Amino acid sequence: MATDSSSSPPSSPKVKKEKSSKKRKTDLTEIEVDINLPEPPSKKAKRLLKKGKALPAKPKSDDEGDSDSDGEAKPKKEKKERxxxxxxxxxxxxxxxxxxxxxxxxxxxxGAITLDDITRVHLPTAKPTSAPGAGGPKKPTENRGFAYVDFATFEANVAAIALSETEWYRRKVLIKDAKSFDGRPEKKEEPAPVDLTGNAKTASAATAAPASTSTKIFVGNLSFQVTEDDLREHFHKCGPIRWVKVATFEDTGKCKGYGWVNFENADAAQWAVKGFVKVRETIDRVEDFMDVDEKEQEQEQEEKTGEDGEKKEGEDEDEEEKKKPKEQPNEEPRVKTRKWWVNQLLGRTLKIELAEDDQTRYQKRFRGKGGAQRREQNGGAGAGDGVTEVKEKKEWKPREERKKEPKFHQDINVARLTGAAVAPTGKKTTFE
Structure with missing residues (x-):
């Protein structure tokens, strides 16, 4: 009796195992490319050819240069020297x-300048105020109020500079030599970046004298919730801090909106006034986070040696030395410099200024404007040298006599405005 193929028993698991054990082997062969052959057309070029359209011109690279119809390369246009x-x-x-x-x-x-003497005019224009394509008439582009003009001869250049302060359209134009930078303010040297890597060499390098020796700054526009700890944490990147003072209300103890920070270095105060500080930080590498597994190293050593601890045949000592990992020298950590901004705190833009040092503030508060003169009279002694200033004592008078004394004013015009009495001049006028 014929058996149906559908009723045949299922394939044994051995057959499945044999099929699954087979692996597809792919032979990787190197592809040879002939550079001299023409470039094959792209998909876009094939679609255009099917439609019967002409192919677009291929953009030329800068290295190839311009070429004629015959294929000969044209020389590049040389820029004209100014x-x-x-x-x-x-x-x-x-x-x-x-x-x-x-x-x-x-x-x-x-007549000293002709049109042929002017070789170049560069008149920078301002950006358009309205976007292109917007409705309405387009506004003409305006220049930025200055221009650069080159001349062919030195005589024409001198004649043009002589026209400075000449009035044109009710404006006195200012003309200077293009290579003269007289009157430009000198660029101040920035203090050295703050080093957070602990490297003393980089911290001491490129140290410049600060523009000001003041180490105290005034910080304004603070939030009412700011505390001294917040202010210290905010400016600690600039440098070491001596003390922080925040003005507070007596009843609530909240910040009045301003305070002071005193640094140990003048460079730190200069960075704080700028609103940012350049910080040097180390760049973390992947090798710093990798752990070496000792078990893997032991297994590699066991594979190299036999069971009795002898070396396997076919391996020389030189080959084993090559296979051993070489000890890498201690590489210096890579450092990058970035800006750390300190001009904002709790969403408010801070007002940071250099404050007066303690000595200057003391002279203004306790000595006044005549403090220097009094020091000279006392022999140049300060307040802490044991020299006390003697003030002239006024004669004591009873309260009744002091009230009777009128207060006179010398200027009659001021006396009329304020209602004060005028000092007598010895003349008496009587009216009948």
Whole structure:
């Protein structure tokens, strides 16, 4: 009797195991590419060719350069060298154009400057106020009020500088030599960045004299919830702090909105006034977080040696030394510099200024403006040198006599306005 294939017993698990044990083997062969062959068309090019359209021109790279129709490369256009004679002109009207500027030099130079002498005019323009495509008439682009003009000869450059302070459109233009930087303020050297890596060499390097020796700063626009601990935590990146003082209300104890921070170094106060401090930090590497497993090293050593502790055949000592991991020298940690901003606290922009040092504040408070003169009279002694200032004693008078004494004023006009008595002059006027 014929048996149906559907009623055949299921395949044994051995067959499945044999099938699953088979692995697909792929032979990786190297692909040879001929560089001289033309580049195959892309998918976009194939779609255009199917539709019967022409292929777009391939963009040329900068290395290949321009080429003719015959395929010959064209030489690159060399940039024209600028003339060494140039001027800067400022205080211009915002609607002045390049042609008007050229013509103004020709008309006012008395024939010393011609149009051929002007080789270049650079008139920077301002950004458009309205977005492109918006409705309404477009506003004409305006210049930024200054321009750079180059001349071919030195005589034309001198003639242009001589036109400085000449009035044009009710404005006196200012003309200077383009290479002259007289009057520009000198750039102040920044203090050395704060080193948080613990490296003493980098901390002491590039130390410059601070612009001010004051170590105390005034901090304003503080929130009412700010405490001294908050202020100390906020400015600790700038440098070591001596003390922090926050002005508080007597009844509630909350901050009045201002305070003071006294640093140990003047550089720290300079960084705080700038609103940021440059901090040096180490860059963490992956190797710093990796742990070496000792068991893996022991297994590798057991594989290299036999059961009796002898070396396996076919392995030389030189090969084993090569396989051993080389000890890497202690590499110096990589350091990066970034800005740490201190100009905001609890969402409020702080007002940070250099405050007067304790000595200057003491002189103003207890000595007054004449403190220096009194020190000279006392022989240059200070307040803590044991020298006491003797004030002139006024004669004591009873209260009744003091009330009777009128207060006179010397200026009659001030006396009329304030109602004070005028000092007598010895004349008496009587009216009948």
């Amino acid at each position: 003339s060494p004679y140039g001027i800067w002109i400022g205080n211009l009207r915002f609607t002045v154009t390049k042609q008007e500027l050229k013509q103004w030099f020709v008309d006012n130079s008395g």
